[in-house]
Amino acid sequence: xxxxxxxxxxxxxxxxxxxxxxxxxxxxxxxxxxxxxxxxxxxxxxxxxxxxxxxxxxxxxxxxxxxxxxxxxxxxxxxxxxxxxxxxxxxxxxxxxxxxxxxxxxxxxxxxxxxxxxxxxxxxxxxxxxxxxxxxxxxxxxxxxxxxxxxxxxxxxxxxxxxxxxxxxxxxxxxxxxxxxxxxxxxxxxxxxxxxxxxxxxxxxxxxxxxxxxxxxxxxxxxxxxxxxxxxxxxxxxxxxxxxxxxxxxxxxxxxxxxxxxxxxxxx
Amino acid sequence: xxxxxxxxxxxxxxxxxxxxxxxxxxxxxxxxxxxxxxxxxxxxxxxxxxxxxxxxxxxxxxxxxxxxxxxxxxxxxxxxxxxxxxxxxxxxxxxxxxxxxxxxxxxxxxxxxxxxxxxxxxxxxxxxxxxxxxxxxxxxxxxxxxxxxxxxxxxxxxxxxxxxxxxxxxxxxxxxxxxxxxxxxxxxxxxxxxxxxxxxxxxxxxxxxxxxxxxxxxxxxxxxxxxxxxxxxxxxxxxxxxxxxxxxxxxxxxxxxxxxxxxxxxxx
Numbered sequence: 307x308x309x310x311x312x313x314x315x316x317x318x319x320x321x322x323x324x325x326x327x328x329x330x331x332x333x334x335x336x337x338x339x340x341x342x343x344x345x346x347x348x349x350x351x352x353x354x355x356x357x358x359x360x361x362x363x364x365x366x367x368x369x370x371x372x373x374x375x376x377x378x379x380x381x382x383x384x385x386x387x388x389x390x391x392x393x394x395x396x397x398x399x400x401x402x403x404x405x406x407x408x409x410x411x412x413x414x415x416x417x418x419x420x421x422x423x424x425x426x427x428x429x430x431x432x433x434x435x436x437x438x439x440x441x442x443x444x445x446x447x448x449x450x451x452x453x454x455x456x457x458x459x460x461x462x463x464x465x466x467x468x469x470x471x472x473x474x475x476x477x478x479x480x481x482x483x484x485x486x487x488x489x490x491x492x493x494x495x496x497x498x499x500x501x502x503x504x505x506x507x508x509x510x511x512x513x514x515x516x517x518x519x520x521x522x523x524x525x526x527x528x529x530x531x532x533x534x535x536x537x538x539x540x541x542x543x544x545x546x547x548x549x550x551x552x553x554x555x556x557x558x559x560x561x562x563x564x565x566x567x568x569x570x571x572x573x574x
Numbered sequence: 575x576x577x578x579x580x581x582x583x584x585x586x587x588x589x590x591x592x593x594x595x596x597x598x599x600x601x602x603x604x605x606x607x608x609x610x611x612x613x614x615x616x617x618x619x620x621x622x623x624x625x626x627x628x629x630x631x632x633x634x635x636x637x638x639x640x641x642x643x644x645x646x647x648x649x650x651x652x653x654x655x656x657x658x659x660x661x662x663x664x665x666x667x668x669x670x671x672x673x674x675x676x677x678x679x680x681x682x683x684x685x686x687x688x689x690x691x692x693x694x695x696x697x698x699x700x701x702x703x704x705x706x707x708x709x710x711x712x713x714x715x716x717x718x719x720x721x722x723x724x725x726x727x728x729x730x731x732x733x734x735x736x737x738x739x740x741x742x743x744x745x746x747x748x749x750x751x752x753x754x755x756x757x758x759x760x761x762x763x764x765x766x767x768x769x770x771x772x773x774x775x776x777x778x779x780x781x782x783x784x785x786x787x788x789x790x791x792x793x794x795x796x797x798x799x800x801x802x803x804x805x806x807x808x809x810x811x812x813x814x815x816x817x818x819x820x821x822x823x824x825x826x827x828x829x830x831x832x833x834x835x836x837x838x839x840x841x842x
Contacts, residue, residue: 419757420719420750451688455724455731462727463754482688486731489687 311355313446320350325363332378333573338370368521373569376519380506381497384476385443386518386528394441395425396537397516398474398495401505402428404512407435417463424464428472435493436461436468440475449475449496451482458490476505513571515539520567530554543568579623581714588618593631600646601841606638636789641837644787648774649765652744653711654786654796662709663693664805665784666742666763669773670696672780675703685731692732696740703761704729704736708743717743717764719750726758744773781839783807788835798822811836 308320322343329339342363349362368375388394399409407428415422426437438457454473461471472493479496487494498504515538517531534553536542550561576588590611597607610631617630636643656662667677675696683690694705706725722741729739740761747764755762766772783806785799802821804810818829
């Protein structure tokens with residue numbers, strides 16, 4: 307029996323089926339899955355961290371299916387995304403637009419008591435969502451009860467203007483948070499939550515792949531992308547390397563590599 | 575004209591009257607105030623920080639009125655107090671007890687949606703306060719709108735058990751926080767707020783001087799005090815140096831100095 311160490315320090319039995327499932331979800335084909343399983347079987351040792359295990363599988367995945375593999379690192383891409391706060395809000399806005407909402411960002415709303423800055427105001431029919439976005443750039447930072455509590459209280463103050471509160475994050479919600487949200491009617495969108503309508507399933511459904519899925523994206527390049535409102539790979543997909551080089555002010559060779567990686571948008 | 579630099583980096587004209595007022599409030603007598611004013615006049619320079627200015631005045635104050643002077647550093651004592659979170663809650667409980675409340679700390683309350691840990695539950699007649707304590711160990715960390723929002727939402731969830739929410743802190747509230755609190759009926763207690771019923775005026779009124787007013791208190795000594803539930807100077811005032819040495823496991827000479835400093839409790 308081989309044990310791996312999770313990010314929070316706890317031990318877990320290594321489960322080959324779980325690995326295969328996550329690879330399959332990201333679009334790995336049978337051959338790739340078998341290759342990675344075999345490699346891991348050879349390299350794994352008691353006490354290997356999930357991070358090391360992920361790195362091992364990811365590098366092999368990238369060798370075998372370079373266009374598909376970045377989908378396997380969506381979580382990492384979301385952590386790298388939006389360190390400045392703004393891009394994550396923009397990503398959530400994009401997803402809501404895909405869902406048929408009309409959106410506005412950074413809306414000032416005059417509540418009963420005070421004025422609030424609302425990250426995203428999203429309208430569809432008679433529904434008006436008050437959306438609060440919480441981006442975390444480190445793993446294992448769960449959204450604890452305080453956040454849904456204050457989002458709900460804020461909603462109560464601006465209730466005239468909105469019909470429902472929503473809280474979006476790239477990380478997980480605590481059990482308290484999800485129970486509370488259900489009870490007061492706060493819509494949650496986060497990592498793996500809710501199961502059938504989670505952040506990653508929405509990203510996959512709408513191919514709203516964040517630009518941080520690009521291999522080895524530097525803070526400088528991310529900055530340039532954000533300035534040009536290039537947040538998703540689909541924003542630049544289809545552009546020629548020449549166009550990309552001009553748009554982002556980068557070398558042609560780099561632009562070529564980026565254009566190649568945008569092909570992930572063509573996958574079914 | 576001499577300018578001093580405030581903690582947040584802003585400039586302010588040096589105001590001798592303001593200095594005198596704060597010294598008087600702490601109990602400095604006329605002679606002390608005159609001495610300190612003269613010393614500051616000699617030593618002040620353009621760009622002196624308020625921290626330096628405070629240190630200059632405090633050291634002189636301590637020379638002239640050693641028993642009274644620690645009251646001048648109440649803000650600092652509160653910052654040093656309760657780094658572990660617990661002592662500040664205990665201080666707030668003590669003040670509420672002085673105000674005639676019956677208190678319990680760390681109460682588990684089953685709300686409509688989820689279970690909450692309430693810092694202090696305080697009863698007086700038909701009033702039942704749900705008290706949340708926020709201790710900050712660094713200056714210039716204002717309580718922003720999110721905190722009163724979540725405290726109020728928590729109150730709504732446990733409303734069956736409580737009649738009013740309260741938020742206590744050793745620091746300041748933002749303007750948004752105080753406006754919101756007024757609007758929803760959230761009682762606030764903080765540094766200089768509300769003006770006539772602030773944390774420091776309550777501490778002065780009830781002589782609830784935190785143990786961290788002791789000169790040069792070490793983290794180790796603070797730890798010992800907390801273990802013995804010695805939170806306020808009044809908890810040990812009147813004890814002999816021998817008793818203190820035994821209670822806190824410290825040297826007699828140190829105990830003697832501490833006993834001397836407890837005389838602040840005798841001041842009118």
